[in-house]
Amino acid sequence: MALETLFSKFQINSMELKNRAVMPAIGTGYGNKDSTVSDRLIAYLARRARGGTGLIITEICAVDPRGRGFKAEVGIWDDSFIPGLSGISDAVHREGGKVAAQLHHAGRETFKEVLDALPEAPSAIPSVILNQPCEEMSIDRIHAVVNAYGSAALRAKKAGFDAVEIHGAHGYLITQFLSPFSNHRSDEYGGTDEKRARFAIEIAEAVRRSVGPDYPVLMRVSADELIRGGYDLEFMKWLAPNLEAAGVDALHVSVGVYSTPGNLSIPSMDTEEGFNLFRARAIKELVSIPVIGVGRIHDPRLAEEALQRGDADLISFGRQHLTDPDFLLKARKGDYDDIRWCMACNQGCIERLSYEMKSATCSLNPECGQEYRGEPQKVLSPKRVWIIGAGPAGLSAALTAKKRGVDVEVLEREQEAGGQLISASKPPHKEGLSVWYRWALRQAKKAGIPVKCGITVTRELLEKEKPDAVVLAAGALPVVPKISGIDGTHVYDARDVLLEKVPFSGPAVVLGGGYVGMETMDFLLEKGIGVTLLEMQDFPPVGKHTAHGYWLHRRIRKGGGTIVTGAKVTEIHRSSVSFIKDGIVTELSPVNMVVTALGVCPEHQLADVLTSMAIPFLSAGDVISPRRIIEAIHEGHRAGLEI
Ligand SMILES: Cc1cc2nc3c(=O)[nH]c(=O)nc-3n(C[C@H](O)[C@H](O)[C@H](O)COP(=O)(O)OP(=O)(O)OC[C@H]3O[C@@H](n4cnc5c(N)ncnc54)[C@H](O)[C@@H]3O)c2cc1C
Ligand SMILES: Cc1cc2nc3c(=O)[nH]c(=O)nc-3n(C[C@H](O)[C@H](O)[C@H](O)COP(=O)(O)O)c2cc1C
Ligand code: SF4
Secondary structure (H helix, E strand, C coil): CCCCCCCCCEEECCEEECCCEEECCCCCCCCCCCCCCCHHHHHHHHHHHHCCCCEEEEEEEECCHHHCCCCCCEECCCHHHHHHHHHHHHHHHHCCCEEEEEEECCCCCCCCCCCCCCCEECCCCCCCCCCCCCEECCHHHHHHHHHHHHHHHHHHHHCCCCEEEEEECECCHHHHHHCCCCCCCCCCCCCCHHHHHHHHHHHHHHHHHHHCCCCCEEEEEECCCCCCCCCCHHHHHHHHHHHHHCCCCEEEEECCECCCCCCCCCCCCCCCCCCCHHHHHHHHCCCCCCEEECCCCCCHHHHHHHHHHCCCCEEECCCHHHHCCCHHHHHHHCCHHHCCCCCCCCCCCHHHHHCCCCCCCCCCCCCCCCHHHCCCCCCCCCCEEEEECCCHHHHHHHHHHHHCCCEEEEEECCCCCCCCHHHHCCCCCCHHHHHHHHHHHHHHHHHCCCEEECCCCCHHHHHHHCCCEEEECCCEEECCCCCECCCCCCEEEHHHHHCCCCCCCCCEEEECCCHHHHHHHHHHHHCCCCEEEECCCCCCCCCCCCHHHHHHHHHHHHCCCEEECCCEEEEECCCCEEEEECCEEEEECCCCEEEECCCEEECCHHHHHHHHCCCCEEECHHHCCCCCHHHHHHHHHHHHHHC
């Protein structure tokens, strides 16, 4: 596909863009503790600009200290921030890109640790998700915040930004005013649609006044809150022309707020690609300013189709910029197989930022956020390094070590490379995991890394071949607890079920409610097999708070699956399973198949062998302790840098 429309120039007010690809705001947590811009943030954004994106939008920048939503959120509330902010615009310009600053006030959607004062909001209604008290804003305070947006926009202009984007989406302060759910005011800022819209419109007008008529002003909106009692698309269709009249030059049409079920603002792998484009189109039909479409659009070919259909004028690629900053350059050359695709897992980016309180990165791209460290040092005299295991940790280690000039070889016991990702990619919506390991194997082939399958590394082999050093990435194997009857011929490990190595016959019982158990249940339900899941803990280990967790629970519920928590399995029989819950023994029957998903155990036996043979080695991934893809890929990368 030629991608002619995507790579055509585009004008927003006085700003000429070299193409219609946008990197939307992505909060990183890379700012300094005092809210100033860090070298890390600059290097990360410059790297994205080098990939050829037409317009880069910075992450949220707080227009007021009380409007910070995250620790280390970049500030734009004072002139003292201008020199630091100029570092971003200079760096993006040096790469030939254009950059807009996103102006933000979190209102009630802020974490406890961030503010010394109570968060402020249109009404004193706590955030549904973050659930901390907040204070109703006085009229004076509303006017002050409106002015703060105007002053912040002027600072962005002075700092060399090509545009500003007012963040009116995702449940932050502006959305809180727009929403009948969070705005219960009875003064001129609440009550009717017009009054709830007043705050947003006054901000757009203040920004326009402050920056003059030619300077591009974008506004991000959530087209629909998708919550009970919130505003909907019809309201946004009414508001959009009013925002245009207030001086907005382009509308960036996102969706959802913090409490939208399934987090559709940052949709997971469970949500269809391009699912939000119809909302961009609905708004585009009513305004004469450009509209930017966003929401799980990772593939430039999908963007081209959307642009050609007229759904939007520009397309935002969010997380794809984290996973592969060169994806547009590769797409332009038609090298789609070389693109490292975002799998919409949210694990390394938004969930790390919001749930783990750590800076964002990408599970699949260990270099995301590390750009400021520069290129890794090449080795002077290449060593012969064995990588044991071709799972994500081993493949990641091999790719990085090879880049440094190390003579690497990957040895894998199974007949196929990929490790646990082979079975992990089988449940519904999880194909992205196999896309990653196929990408990694392709890169390994291109780099000339031998990946030898069907070879088990043993002490004997190590003694015979004597590699100079080793990366031990041998992963983990399923544990089989001592339960009477677990050795029955109708009892299978979840991985064997997912790989369809065993015959299916329902009704089935899955033992263990972690991701492996839940996803195997999802897999079986999709195949029409009735499943009951027994979990020993009193609550399902997979919560509904993450997007994937939410959709997983929902599919299981709709598919007729039953989850029993607090259930300790005591015995497996040929056609039933006994468990004890609240002191009562229950026999579940009939049961034709039992599936175990009871955890994994590291395969670290070779660590002792390597130590005793004095072969230097580094370990990475599940072999250290069973965890996730992010740890495997990032630790593998680190081992590849250090070996
Ligand atoms: C069904 C399922 C679903 C999952 N879903 C997710 C998910 O959604 N998100 C997530 O983050 N994580 C998920 N995981 C966990 C994730 O797959 C693992 O954390 C990850 O694969 C660990 O990577 P690794 O490279 O350390 O080990 P592995 O993937 O286990 O790879 C180790 C490799 O080493 C090989 N090996 C072992 N010993 C030797 C030897 N002596 N010689 C040669 N080769 C050897 C093994 O055969 C294996 O291929 C899932 C796991 C499963 C099973
Ligand atoms: C880690 C992370 C941080 C984000 N921070 C912001 C932000 O600061 N401002 C904003 O408007 N949207 C933010 N978003 C939403 C993205 O801009 C984008 O709308 C969303 O990821 C959906 O697009 P995608 O499917 O192309 O990734 C963030 C998303 C992620 C993953
Ligand atoms: S962590 Fe997952 S969702 Fe986030 S950018 Fe990486 S692959 Fe995409």
